[in-house]
Amino acid sequence: MPSARLTSRNVLLAVSGRTPAxxxxxxxxxxxxxxxxxxEIRAITTTEGRRCIVEQLLGPGGAFTAYCVDYGIPAGRISFSERNIYVxxxxxxxxxxxxxxxxxxxxAADQVYRLIREWTERTGETLFCSAAGxxxxxxxxxxxxxxxxxxxADSLSHVLVxxxxxxxxxxxxxxxxxxxFYERIAVHGSQEGTSxxxxxxADVELADIPFPRLRELIGGDFPVEKGFTDAVSHxxxxxxxxxxxxxLVVRLDAGSADFGRFSIHMSRQVLAVYCFLLFESESCTGGVSxxxxxxxxxxxxxxxxxMDRFRQGEKESYAWEKMTDLEDFKARIGPCISKANAAVxxxxxxxxxxxxxxVSTRSRRTVDAGAFRILMSDGKPWPRQR
Structure with missing residues (x-):
């Protein structure tokens, strides 16, 4: 009999074609x-694959229904219907x-990737994936x-019969x-007759297919909605x-921070705080008060x-110089740090x-001293880096 479940919800996910067995x-x-x-069972397939699943597995005379009857599984305990077929x-x-x-x-590649990405975001589910069909x-x-x-906890397997x-x-x-007892019909090219x-x-077992899990290394939540090819390149x-x-190269005139081929833009105030903390990282190995x-x-x-020299429109006041209260400073710099890190x-x-x-005020630096440049409009470093 099945043992206690591994998570709150275990999902069998299969790619399927004309042999939904x-x-x-x-x-x-x-x-x-x-x-x-x-x-729950989910199937990714084509219209032909859907037809085969519906005709052979679902409905009163289907093999899935028969499986539930044979093994005493109450109706509805395993969710599997046409709604679970993703064409x-x-x-x-x-x-x-x-x-x-x-x-x-x-x-097909884009859709399979997007479905897997969506389903792996559901923390209450574990995917048991089959690549057999x-x-x-x-x-x-x-x-x-x-x-x-x-x-x-997600796994990939191939079924062996x-x-x-x-x-x-x-x-x-x-x-x-x-x-x-089942009738076995000779396949094309075989010299055997019907038997x-x-x-x-019948021996049915699953061959586990190991795969490297890069999610924690590169981040499963990619910054933009990407297709399969873009996701692989990214x-x-x-x-x-x-x-x-x-x-890391900060261009003050453009209001941008560049990391190789990645470029992000921050507001004037947020970028100023980000650069300020980069400067501080040069002179400390631990946190800074x-x-x-x-x-x-x-x-x-x-x-x-x-940076205001390159902005259009009304110039803002520089509230930092006017601050006399430490608590006001904390209230302003904290959200700027959060916004800068969120942009990264x-x-x-x-x-x-x-x-x-x-960047952080509490932990040791993460941006290595010397591994960043803060440039002015003429391409020269900001004076504090000279």
């Missing part, structure tokens, strides 16, 4: 072999009958999407609790930068005054690379 075979192996209670579409919204062209493959490229896209977004049950056995979708096989001889760039972090920052607050005003994480994602370029 891989879904019920995987379900049987998870529940009967590994003792994992499945709460791939073309960019214009029309459903894919099959995946044959390069455009079809690109659309559908076009081979679907299984590849599923595996690569899991590499980018998968969590420690004993040779005599791999093909040509009409009506076999899982090993039943009591022995049954009878008993379910006792991930590779982050991995390259983790090995050789690019220098807010009291010390308060004493040197005029630097922020100097930076703002310089929005550009790079929540990962180790982003943490390298964030």
């Amino acid at each position: 891989v879904i019920t075979e995987t379900l049987w192996a998870l529940e009967r072999r590994q003792g994992i209670s499945i709460d 791939l579409t073309r960019p214009d919204g029309t459903e894919l009958e099959d995946i044959r062209t390069s455009e079809d493959n690109e659309s 559908g076009r081979k490229t679907l299984g590849i896209y599923l595996g690569m999407s899991l590499m980018l977004c998968g969590r420690p 004993s040779q005599e049950f791999e093909s040509g056995v009409k009506g076999f979708y899982y090993p039943p609790p009591e022995p049954r 009878t096989v008993c379910s006792d001889a 991930s590779q760039l982050l991995l390259n930068y983790l090995q050789a972090p690019p220098p 807010v009291e010390d920052l308060f004493e040197r607050r005029s630097v922020i005003a100097e930076l703002e005054r310089y 994480r929005k550009a790079l994602g929540r990962n180790r690379l982003a943490e390298r370029y964030t």
Whole structure:
């Protein structure tokens, strides 16, 4: 019998084609072999795959319904209906009958990635993914999407069935609790004729497919909505930068902070505070007290005054110089630090690379001294870096 669940909700996710038996075979192996209670089944497929699932698995005479009856599973305990079938579409919204062209493959890759990204954001679910069905490229896209977004508990497998049950056995979708006989039809090219096989001889097991989980390293929450190809390129760039972090270059006239190929823009005040804390990081190896920052607050005003030379419209007052109360200073600088760090994480994602370029008054510096440059409009460094 299935053991206690691993999380609040266990989801079997399968890519499927014209042989949806891989879904019920995987379900049987998870529940009967590994003792994992499945709460929901989701299938990613084409219109042809959906037709096969509906005709062969769902409905009163379907194999999934029979599985639940055979093993005493109450109706509704495992959520699986047409609503759980995700049909791939073309960019214009029309459903894919099959995946044959390069455009079809690109659309399929983007959709598989976006679905995996969405589902791995649900903290109350664990995904048990099967790459056994559908076009081979679907299984590849599923595996690569899991590499980018998968969590420690998510898994990927391929279902293995004993040779005599791999093909040509009409009506076999899982090993039943009591022995049954099935007609085995000779497959094309075989010299064998029709024969009878008993379910006792059926061996169904899952082969675990290990994959590296890059989510914590590069951040599963990419900063913008990306398709599969862009996500892979973005991930590779982050991995390259983790090995050789690019220098941080702040361009005061443009109001930007650049990290290699990434560029972010901040408001004048937020960028001034960010640069101020970068300067402070050059002279300390640990945290810096807010009291010390308060004493040197005029630097922020100097930076703002310089950046105002490149702004259009009304110039703002430089409140930092006028502050006499430490609490007022804390109330103003705190949100600026939060906004600066949020801008960095929005550009790079929540990962180790982003943490390298964030600033803090409480912990040791993350931006290495000498690994940043703050430039004026003529390309020369800000005087405090000379």
